[in-house]
Each structure stands twice: as structure tokens, then as C-alpha cells.
Amino acid sequence: MELDFSIVARFQNALALGLWTTIQLTLICIVLGCALGFLIGLARTSRSAVVRAVSSVYVEFFRGTPVLIQLFWIFFCLPLILGVELPNFASGIIALTLYMGAITSETFRASLKSVGREQLDACIALGLPRRVQVTSVILPQAVLRAIPTLLSNCVSLFKESALVSAVGIADLMFIGQNISNNTARPVEVLTIVALIYFIIAFPLARAVSLVERRILAKLAI
Numbered sequence: 759m760e761l762d763f764s765i766v767a768r769f770q771n772a773l774a775l776g777l778w779t780t781i782q783l784t785l786i787c788i789v790l791g792c793a794l795g796f797l798i799g800l801a802r803t804s805r806s807a808v809v810r811a812v813s814s815v816y817v818e819f820f821r822g823t824p825v826l827i828q829l830f831w832i833f834f835c836l837p838l839i840l841g842v843e844l845p846n847f848a849s850g851i852i853a854l855t856l857y858m859g860a861i862t863s864e865t866f867r868a869s870l871k872s873v874g875r876e877q878l879d880a881c882i883a884l885g886l887p888r889r890v891q892v893t894s895v896i897l898p899q900a901v902l903r904a905i906p907t908l909l910s911n912c913v914s915l916f917k918e919s920a921l922v923s924a925v926g927i928a929d930l931m932f933i934g935q936n937i938s939n940n941t942a943r944p945v946e947v948l949t950i951v952a953l954i955y956f957i958i959a960f961p962l963a964r965a966v967s968l969v970e971r972r973i974l975a976k977l978a979i
Contacts, residue, residue, distance in 0.1 A: 762943070766950045769937045776933030777954060783929060784916045786851055791858020791915070792908065798859055799866030800892070813863070820860035826921050829853040833925045850922035854915060861911050862904075869904035870896065906970035913962045917955060930954060 766773075801813035820828065833849040844852075873896055881891040923932035934951035938944040 761946055763946045763950065765941060765943055766937075766946055769933075769947075772933050772937065773930065773951070773954070776928060776930040779927065780916070780919055780929040780931075783847070783850055783854070783922065783927070784912075784919050787854040787858050787915060787919075788912050790851070790855040792862050794855060794859030795862025796866050796897075798863035799870055802863060802867045803870055817860045817863050820857050821864075825853065825857050825918055826924060828857060829921055829925060832856075846922075846925045846927050849925060850919075850927050854919060854922070857918070858911065858915055861914075862908060865904045865907040865911065866900060868907075869900040872903050873899050902973065905973055906966060909962070909966040909969060913959055913966065916962070917959060920955070 798813050798817060801809050802817070804810055804813075829850065832853045833844065833846060836849075836852075837843050881895050886895070919929060920931040923929055923935060926932065930951060934947055938947040941947065
């Protein structure tokens with residue numbers, strides 16, 4: 759078989775549109791997932807056994823089941839339960855946000871536990887309300903410690919987002935599959951799609967390592 763990568767150039771606009779959809783979906787789920795993850799992380803450090811148990815079940819379920827199955831369940835089963843048809847884009851956001859929330863909650867839980875007990879004792883001694891303790895003392899330190907792992911989770915989510923093509927969302931992977939089927943050139947098209955993912959993910963992964971070293975150096979001061 760003679761390879762001809764020039765054929766992919768004819769579909770560069772379609773691939774660019776698919777990439778934009780992938781980036782939009784990823785960014786939305788990162789923001790929502792990190793917010794959810796922080797709340798779940800707080801819940802897992804709660805004094806209430808019930809709150810801890812419910813949040814732990816959520817985390818273990820979404821970390822312990824394949825993201826593709828979660829996506830299929832939300833797209834096919836949730837509308838039957840709610841009696842409302844969900845657009846595929848909304849289903850993708852819900853599935854990836856719930857997954858992102860589960861994995862980032864562990865990051866936040868670990869970073870919250872890393873905040874020294876003396877910080878909390880100082881807050882109590884000063885008579886600070888719980889809300890002020892969380893937003894002004896605990897949260898800034900926990901987020902700083904969590905940044906490297908959160909960035910790694912974001913890169914992972916970007917790659918996991920390719921799964922949404924299975925429910926018809928016109929992301930980069932979906933567009934690539936359609937072009938591959940229509941041109942009968944799967945090697946060329948899917949190789950280019952893989953390279954696009956790599957070109958974006960690899961520099962981000964290297965940036966994560968750089969940020970991690972700088973944060974560790976800052977915390978060591």
C-alpha cells in the first residue's frame with residue numbers, strides 16, 4: 759500500500775473544527791470537574807460519616823468504571839430515567855465532568871491533608887468562621903499543592919475526550935474517523951489525528967513537570 763498523507767490536507771478545515779470542539783469540551787469539563795472535585799474533596803474530609811461515605815462511593819464508582827461505559831450510560835440510560843432527551847454534547851460534558859470530579863477530588867483531598875494542622879489551629883485561635891478558614895487559608899495552600907497533579911489530570915482528560923466520538927459528538931476523533939471511512943485512508947488520517955493529539959498533549963505534559971519543580975522549590979523555601 760502506498761501512503762499519501764497529502765490527502766489529509768484537503769480536510770484540514772474539518773479537522774480544525776473537530777479540534778476546536780475537543781478543546782471547548784475539555785476546557786468546560788476541566789472547569790466544572792475541578793470545582794466539583796474540590797467540593798467532593800472537602801466532603802471526603804468532613805466530620806460527618808454519612809457525607810464521607812456518600813462522597814467515597816461516588817469517587818470509587820467513577821474511578822473504578824470505564825469512562826466509555828459512564829458515557830454510554832448517561833447518553834442512553836439517563837434520558838430514559840429522566841424522561842428528557844439529552845443532546846450528545848451535554849451528555850459528553852456530564853460524563854467527563856463527573857469523571858474529572860472523581861479524579862481531582864483525590865488530588866484536592868491529598869492537598870487538603872497536606873496543609874499543616876497548625877494552620878487550622880491558628881484559624882481557630884483567631885476565631886475565623888469556617889467559610890473564611892476554607893476560602894482564605896486552606897484553599898490557597900491546597901490549590902498550590904494540587905496544581906501539578908491537576909494539570910496532569912487536565913492532560914489526561916484532553917486525551918480521554920476522544921471517547922465522546924462514540925456518541926456522535928463531532929470532535930477531532932469523530933471527524934478523523936469519518937474522513938478515514940470516506941477516503942478509505944485510515945493509516946494516513948488516523949496517524950495525523952494521533953499526531954495532533956500528541957503535539958498538544960506532549961508540550962503540556964512537559965510544562966506540568968516544569969511547574970511541579972517550581973512549586974516544589976517554592977514550598978521548600
